[in-house]
Amino acid sequence: xxxxxxAARVWRPSxxxxxxxxxxxxxxxxxxxxxxHTHRWQQQRHFSSLDDKPQFPGASAEFIxxxxxxxxxxxxxxxxxxVMDRQGQIxxxxxxxxxxxxxxxxxxxxxxxxxxxxxxxxxSQRQGRISFYMTNYGEEGTHVGSAAAxxxxxxxxxxxxxxxxxxYRDYPLELFMAQCYGNVSDLGKGRQMPVHYGCRERHFxxxxxxxxxxxxxxxxxxxxxxxxxxxxxxxxxxxxxxASEGDAHAGFNFAxxxxxxIIFFCRNNGYAISTPTSEQxxxxxxxxxxxxxxxxxxxxxxxxxxxxxxxxxxxxRRAVAENQPFLIEAMTYRIGHxxxxxxSSAYRSVDEVNYWDKQDHPxxxxxxxxxxxxxxxxxxxxxxxxxxxxKVMEAFEQAERKLKPNPxxxxxxxxxxxxxxxxxxxxxxxxxLQTYGEHYPLDHFEKQVPPNTLRSQAVLEACSARLLHWAGxxxxxxxxxxxxxxxxxxxxxxxxxxxx
Amino acid sequence: xxxVAASAGWLLRLRAAGADGPWRxxxxxxxxxxxxxxxxxxxxxAQRRQVAHFTFQPDPxxxxxxxxxxxxxFQAVTSALDNSLAKDPTAVIFGEDVAFGGVFRCTVxxxxxxxxxxxxxxxxxxxxxxxxxxxxxxxxxxxxxxxxFADYIFPAFDQIVNEAAKYRYRSGDLFNCGSLTIRxxxxxxxxxxxxxxxxxxxxxxxxxxxxxxxxxxxFQAKGLLLSCIEDKNPCIFFEPKxxxxxxxxxxxxxxxxxxxxQAEVIREGSDVTLVAWGTQVHVIREVAAMAQEKLGxxxxxxDLRTIxxxxxxxxxxxxxxxGRLLVSHEAPLTGGxxxxxxxxxxxxxxxxxxxxxxxxxxxxxxFPHIFEPFYIPDKWKCYDALRKMINY
Numbered sequence: 001x002x003x004x005x006x007a008a009r010v011w012r013p014s015x016x017x018x019x020x021x022x023x024x025x026x027x028x029x030x031x032x033x034x035x036x037h038t039h040r041w042q043q044q045r046h047f048s049s050l051d052d053k054p055q056f057p058g059a060s061a062e063f064i065x066x067x068x069x070x071x072x073x074x075x076x077x078x079x080x081x082x083v084m085d086r087q088g089q090i091x092x093x094x095x096x097x098x099x100x101x102x103x104x105x106x107x108x109x110x111x112x113x114x115x116x117x118x119x120x121x122x123x124s125q126r127q128g129r130i131s132f133y134m135t136n137y138g139e140e141g142t143h144v145g146s147a148a149a150x151x152x153x154x155x156x157x158x159x160x161x162x163x164x165x166x167x168y169r170d171y172p173l174e175l176f177m178a179q180c181y182g183n184v185s186d187l188g189k190g191r192q193m194p195v196h197y198g199c200r201e202r203h204f205x206x207x208x209x210x211x212x213x214x215x216x217x218x219x220x221x222x223x224x225x226x227x228x229x230x231x232x233x234x235x236x237x238x239x240x241x242x243a244s245e246g247d248a249h250a251g252f253n254f255a256x257x258x259x260x261x262i263i264f265f266c267r268n269n270g271y272a273i274s275t276p277t278s279e280q281x282x283x284x285x286x287x288x289x290x291x292x293x294x295x296x297x298x299x300x301x302x303x304x305x306x307x308x309x310x311x312x313x314x315x316x317r318r319a320v321a322e323n324q325p326f327l328i329e330a331m332t333y334r335i336g337h338x339x340x341x342x343x344s345s346a347y348r349s350v351d352e353v354n355y356w357d358k359q360d361h362p363x364x365x366x367x368x369x370x371x372x373x374x375x376x377x378x379x380x381x382x383x384x385x386x387x388x389x390x391k392v393m394e395a396f397e398q399a400e401r402k403l404k405p406n407p408x409x410x411x412x413x414x415x416x417x418x419x420x421x422x423x424x425x426x427x428x429x430x431x432x433l434q435t436y437g438e439h440y441p442l443d444h445f446e447k448q449v450p451p452n453t454l455r456s457q458a459v460l461e462a463c464s465a466r467l468l469h470w471a472g473x474x475x476x477x478x479x480x481x482x483x484x485x486x487x488x489x490x491x492x493x494x495x496x497x498x499x500x
Numbered sequence: 501x502x503x504v505a506a507s508a509g510w511l512l513r514l515r516a517a518g519a520d521g522p523w524r525x526x527x528x529x530x531x532x533x534x535x536x537x538x539x540x541x542x543x544x545x546a547q548r549r550q551v552a553h554f555t556f557q558p559d560p561x562x563x564x565x566x567x568x569x570x571x572x573x574f575q576a577v578t579s580a581l582d583n584s585l586a587k588d589p590t591a592v593i594f595g596e597d598v599a600f601g602g603v604f605r606c607t608v609x610x611x612x613x614x615x616x617x618x619x620x621x622x623x624x625x626x627x628x629x630x631x632x633x634x635x636x637x638x639x640x641x642x643x644x645x646x647x648x649f650a651d652y653i654f655p656a657f658d659q660i661v662n663e664a665a666k667y668r669y670r671s672g673d674l675f676n677c678g679s680l681t682i683r684x685x686x687x688x689x690x691x692x693x694x695x696x697x698x699x700x701x702x703x704x705x706x707x708x709x710x711x712x713x714x715x716x717x718x719f720q721a722k723g724l725l726l727s728c729i730e731d732k733n734p735c736i737f738f739e740p741k742x743x744x745x746x747x748x749x750x751x752x753x754x755x756x757x758x759x760x761x762q763a764e765v766i767r768e769g770s771d772v773t774l775v776a777w778g779t780q781v782h783v784i785r786e787v788a789a790m791a792q793e794k795l796g797x798x799x800x801x802x803d804l805r806t807i808x809x810x811x812x813x814x815x816x817x818x819x820x821x822x823g824r825l826l827v828s829h830e831a832p833l834t835g836g837x838x839x840x841x842x843x844x845x846x847x848x849x850x851x852x853x854x855x856x857x858x859x860x861x862x863x864x865x866x867f868p869h870i871f872e873p874f875y876i877p878d879k880w881k882c883y884d885a886l887r888k889m890i891n892y
Contacts, residue, residue, distance in 0.1 A: 188672040198675060216630075249625075
């Protein structure tokens with residue numbers, strides 16, 4: 001005991017004992033240590049030299065005296081959960097989500113409207129009207145089934161092939177088009193390539209091109225939601241290719257260790273541009289990785305909108321209730337090319353693509369289901385096709401006609417406030433355009449503001465920015481009462497800081 | 501006799517270590533008595549490790565912020581973090597080993613005080629730490645991430661440059677991660693070598709959308725860190741690790757802010773402008789004193805404080821007055837931040853310059869271990885460059 005007391009006296013955080021010294025002190029039951037460390041270390045393990053069980057802190061397992069490597073099981077991997085067969089018939093009635101007709105029709109209309117919009121915008125790129133586009137052909141079920149299972153205020157982090165989530169949340173066609181055209185109505189202010197959508201109101205975080213970067217970010221957002229008692233889940237979409245990135249590993253591990261209410265939703269569509277899954281991974285897909293991180297995981301038929309719905313619904317319920325992550329791997333197929341910069345006939349056969357288009361398409365399967373229920377028929381189909389096409393064409397024509405935003409928007413939002421050096425650069429561009437404007441497509445852009453009014457505009461911007469930020473902080477991505485309280489506190493605390 | 505004296509000395513040291521006894525046995529120290537003779541017994545070839553290349557000069561006690569307390573730099577950081585978590589219920593601190601207090605003791609006591617949901621360890625993954633921090637900040641909560649050494653910030657480079665810096669711009673201000681602050685120990689420490697000595701500010705200076713800040717002292721550190729935390733843009737706060745213990749001064753107990761993007765003229769002068777940040781400020785301060793004493797040259801010393809966006813006006817105003825500029829940093833010469841300052845100053849103040857702008861920096865090599873005293877831009881190199889400038 002004298003030794004224990006002496007050890008407790010000697011120990012200070014500043015001593016270089018580090019982690020190695022702590023097991024010793026744990027043995028001696030040093031009180032100072034127990035108070036300031038995590039619950040894991042407080043679970044004092046009972047050491048006994050008479051016991052032959054493993055004592056390693058790193059694993060909870062028994063000894064084995066037979067040399068055996070664990071065989072990864074890729075011959076018969078994790079089974080694929082589905083509710084409907086390929087003809088849209090419910091297989092096991094107890095798995096039928098029994099959704100009301102209105103809701104299921106919304107599924108169908110969201111998927112088909114997305115499909116129509118995809119066709120028109122893909123074509124518009126081919127015609128040189130927009131610079132780039134990515135279609136969602138074949139994956140509409142993954143978007144709509146999962147979006148429908150969430151609350152409207154659940155935060156969404158996507159990769160780039162999740163437009164159906166926005167469609168389901170009633171993002172207007174006008175705004176889809178505005179972003180693709182980069183016109184004055186684009187909420188993103190014309191800064192990003194097409195399909196990089198974002199919507200604060202609909203809790204859809206703006207898409208960025210680097211892959212998988214959203215994964216650890218989604219985990220952080222989920223952690224914040226947990227702390228705020230927001231009763232919200234965060235969903236994070238990514239493809240099977242992006243799952244190879246280090247950020248994916250980071251995200252999974254953090255979500256599990258920090259106990260975050262997050263759904264990881266992997267769209268396994270068979271290809272990462274031209275790279276098939278056989279060259280992307282050697283294990284049993286992405287679902288098999290979940291248990292390695294301690295994450296509850298499931299594999300579903302991504303072309304079965306009810307299977308996606310059921311899995312997401314249950315994952316959401318439990319993630320929020322139990323504060324733990326869930327991994328859903330939705331198996332599907334990318335019917336379209338990777339993007340307008342890709343011609344997939346270079347690396348896959350037309351027959352393969354046709355199979356999925358004709359035999360196992362989420363839209364067809366749902367239509368068959370609707371028809372068999374008497375909730376849809378050929379006449380309604382014809383009428384809806386005409387109507388949806390008309391809606392898309394109208395939005396498209398309007399988007400084409402609008403001007404692009406003022407080039408001054410090159411310089412704002414780099415920081416919350418515009419630094420002096422950047423304002424100088426903005427003025428420099430304005431002066432340059434005064435002399436050389438004829439060489440620039442100024443006619444297509446909203447009128448340039450004359451340079452001498454830029455300063456007064458700056459003052460106005462600074463005042464309104466402060467006001468808008470305060471107002472904006474009241475409508476956080478989570479829009480819950482507790483977050484509004486936090487945001488208000490933040491606003492008050494920063495009103496008097498010393499920065500410009 | 502020397503051997504007896506040496507082993508007696510060893511014994512005394514062992515007794516002083518007291519109950520380290522069982523601990524030393526466990527670690528297999530078990531060396532025979534007198535094994536380690538005193539360093540001088542090995543003759544002139546055995547040298548003591550070098551003393552620091554600078555002398556920390558505390559600033560006068562601040563009077564305008566209320567009660568002060570003697571703090572070193574890591575204690576000033578703890579104080580700033582304590583103030584932040586007290587004021588802002590959304591604020592959380594996370595990173596490797598921050599829970600027990602941190603490898604540099606910057607977070608000691610905070611987990612006990614604020615709870616394990618607010619001060620917590622993450623797995624060992626810098627890209628995860630920063631990505632996670634961005635996500636917290638996107639929801640509006642305050643995220644204070646620690647990267648254990650600036651040398652290890654590079655796995656997080658993509659998250660910082662491609663994500664954090666661009667979040668507000670690319671979303672048209674629909675989303676931002678302004679409430680993210682990344683703190684990281686920075687700069688030479690006497691024995692850090694390649695991977696515990698780096699000053700990577702130049703990599704980040706090239707990235708519009710983030711702010712990069714380096715304090716020179718405990719008082720500066722607390723005020724600047726609080727400003728970074730409260731700033732509505734993602735900030736990187738580099739803490740000179742050699743100053744964690746070596747720098748001690750009176751620091752206000754209550755929170756206070758030192759503005760970002762404002763350089764500070766810490767010594768006025770008329771003949772030469774000297775610019776540095778972090779530890780190097782103390783080196784050039786001493787150079788200024790040497791120049792006055794040996795050459796009768798009056799130096800104006802500027803602590804840049806914020807690397808991005810940097811205070812062009814203060815530096816240019818000074819060079820217009822003095823006509824000569826010397827910029828010094830530990831980071832390698834080529835592409836170092838002195839290049840940016842030099843380039844801008846020659847654009848803005850060309851006709852005022854009496855001599856070429858001088859950069860006294862680390863060599864274009866990785867940071868060596870045993871050669872550190874030769875590598876760093878010490879006061880003699882700065883003095884020599886200054887002398888050449890005066891005689892130009």
